[in-house]
Amino acid sequence: MAIELYGPRHAKALRHAGRTAALTLRHVGERLKSGLTTADIDAMVRRDTETRGGIPSQLGYDGFPAAVCTSLNSVVCHGIPSKQVKLVRGDIINVDVTTEISGFHGDTSETFFIDDSDDVSAEAKHVVDVSRRCLAAGISVVRDGSRVGDIGAAISELAHAEGCSVVEGVGGHGIGRKMHMEPHIPHHGRAGTGVRLRTGMVFTIEPMINLGSPAIVFLPDGWTIQTEDGSLSAQFEHTVWVTDTGCEVLTELSTDPSD
Numbered sequence: 001m002a003i004e005l006y007g008p009r010h011a012k013a014l015r016h017a018g019r020t021a022a023l024t025l026r027h028v029g030e031r032l033k034s035g036l037t038t039a040d041i042d043a044m045v046r047r048d049t050e051t052r053g054g055i056p057s058q059l060g061y062d063g064f065p066a067a068v069c070t071s072l073n074s075v076v077c078h079g080i081p082s083k084q085v086k087l088v089r090g091d092i093i094n095v096d097v098t099t100e101i102s103g104f105h106g107d108t109s110e111t112f113f114i115d116d117s118d119d120v121s122a123e124a125k126h127v128v129d130v131s132r133r134c135l136a137a138g139i140s141v142v143r144d145g146s147r148v149g150d151i152g153a154a155i156s157e158l159a160h161a162e163g164c165s166v167v168e169g170v171g172g173h174g175i176g177r178k179m180h181m182e183p184h185i186p187h188h189g190r191a192g193t194g195v196r197l198r199t200g201m202v203f204t205i206e207p208m209i210n211l212g213s214p215a216i217v218f219l220p221d222g223w224t225i226q227t228e229d230g231s232l233s234a235q236f237e238h239t240v241w242v243t244d245t246g247c248e249v250l251t252e253l254s255t256d257p258s259d
């Protein structure tokens with residue numbers, strides 16, 4: 001299948017989907033604190049998404065049993081919310097929100113500190129900071145004519161320079177009328193290789209950065225991916241829309257609190 005391109009006539013709906021996912025993620029992020037369970041996060045995402053008129057894209061996707069992925073400490077991604085998992089001061093947790101609204105999907109995630117940055121270890125702060133900067137580095141090379149490998153190269157160079165590793169095998173993805181579409185966006189790779197990016201493509205960049213080895217294991221639930229060595233992992237994700245000179249980050253809210 002060819003990669004779908006989206007044009008000016010899709011702008012309103014694409015922006016609406018990205019913004020709605022981002023607003024739900026911000027809503028949840030502002031409410032995280034020790035003592036909550038990851039099932040509480042799921043409930044917040046369901047309620048907030050519904051209030052905004054959206055549908056949680058992840059609920060029931062390939063049988064995924066929740067509305068959001070909650071990935072705690074050494075969980076790399078796809079953590080399933082649970083009543084048994086309580087947030088503890090000093091934890092780091094990635095919350096990954098995907099919302100369908102106006103016929104399109106927006107996908108975004110952040111790793112948060114519990115309860116705040118002073119409560120987490122220097123190592124945790126480091127991996128979170130590196131993963132945030134890796135996402136920015138990946139976004140910075142996106143424009144019409146660059147290649148998928150440019151994104152992975154930018155991300156992995158930064159991660160390695162900071163003493164961290166990049167998870168392979170799970171990556172970003174095209175997104176639009178469906179949550180997961182072509183192309184696959186690896187977070188490692190060589191500059192100048194891979195699919196050429198074109199104006200109108202929409203995809204996610206979502207580097208998973210480990211403090212230790214890049215090796216991962218699946219838990220018996222079939223979803224949760226964890227670091228093999230038990231080291232901390234962090235992730236940030238945005239949905240981007242390629243333009244001639246760069247990209248529009250569809251899931252970015254302005255820092256203005258009234259946004």
Ligand code: MF3
Pocket residue numbers: 058059061062064069078096097098107173204206223237
């Ligand atoms: N939002 C996730 C991503 O970034 C989707 C995970 S698939 C699920 O691609 F089924 F686990 F939700």
Ligand code: CO
Pocket residue numbers: 107172173204206237
């Ligand atoms: Co994604």
Ligand code: CO
Pocket residue numbers: 096097098107108109206237
């Ligand atoms: Co996501």
